[in-house]
Amino acid sequence: MKTLNATHAASKGRKLSVIQAALACFTEKGYSDTSINDVCRMSGASVGSIYHHFKSKEQLAAAVYLEGIRDYQQGFVQELEGHDRARDGVFAIVRFHLTWVERNPDWARFLFQKRYAEFMGDTEEEFSRLNAEFMARVSGWFRKHIGTGSIRRLPPDLYPAIMLGPCQEYSRIYLSGHHATPVKDAVKEIGDAVWLALGAPSAKKERPGANGV
Amino acid sequence: MKTLNATHAASKGRKLSVIQAALACFTEKGYSDTSINDVCRMSGASVGSIYHHFKSKEQLAAAVYLEGIRDYQQGFVQELEGHDRARDGVFAIVRFHLTWVERNPDWARFLFQKRYAEFMGDTEEEFSRLNAEFMARVSGWFRKHIGTGSIRRLPPDLYPAIMLGPCQEYSRIYLSGHHATPVKDAVKEIGDAVWLALGAPSAKKERPGANGV
């Protein structure tokens, strides 16, 4: 028994060390620019050893992903279900997510931030500029409406996050092929929610305009 | 002039056809499993021709990304700035995003959905299960609180989207290294916004509990 456990532990230890080395490499150089040899050097394991534990480079990345997401989800659920009042729960989750990311930036980068980053090695400047201009225009639009008192005043970088975040998340579900609220209904519901989140109390009763919902 | 334009057009045509072929390949088989030869076959261009137009496979992917994001952002800004009343603008954007995704699912997948999908070739079932369980628990928690009347009733799949979307979006900015509202303030602001979006009118004045903000 003890020996069996010991073996398992040793095995798990090696496997884990490879996963951690892989995370470090992926974080530093990105997935494509990390070679299996890089992971060998970083972890001290041999090629054969790595391929014994992981079927392929992609499987290794998947293992890294699963390792991180498990930790995140466990903490998330614990936090959520540890609060009885809805408001407390919601606030706790928001805090949990943000602090988890703050404490585990490498994992978070790998788990949550793999959008386009992978490809943007050189083109980064162009994308950066494109994105900066875009965000400036969005922020400008909001600033204009703060002036009229119809938008609550918030730190400017949060407006896009609050407005687009739910849209993005919904899209992810919609695209995954799992059952999702139909687009038409989602437009209405998410629209309402975003407005509740951003509208100033005095403006909450604004009626839809000519081409509103 | 005409000839010059023709050349440019032809050149752009070729380049564009390669970009479109690449999008098709990436959509069908994923980035890693797409070889340059696949793109050759699909586009009719030769290896040399592709490498003449794009420095590397990653640059090709970047070009695909930029092509799509340009279209998205252009439509977005046009929509946003075409509405004078804040409420109309917000609703218009939500609708724009969702319908854009609906109409351009391949682009959207490539632009917005490149999180973990890339690595999950085989492990997909495990991740699917993990994720389904997680979402079920989150939804369950919300269902419980609808019962008490302190959460507005919405299609269940939208609760996670509305709660987590802004968090994810904020994290993306925070992690990108650009200036972002400090985590502490963001927790408060995003928490408020999410509660405004989800809380029922009757419950809006709930005070924070023992371990609330």
Add this chain to the structure above:
DNA sequence: CATATTTTAGAATTTAATTCTAATATGTCA
């Protein structure tokens, strides 16, 4: 202690990205 199983090593192979050279097409200008 002998045997079976798991793990490690690293060389050999295979696959796919990238580079290179030459040919072809296209545009410019006298």
Add this chain to the structure above:
DNA sequence: TGACATATTAGAATTAAATTCTAAAATATG
């Protein structure tokens, strides 16, 4: 138009990196 310059295409040659394979070392079992 015809000679020259530039941009584009083609595909073979090269290089880099993923994956496989064989055998040795370590570990567990009885």
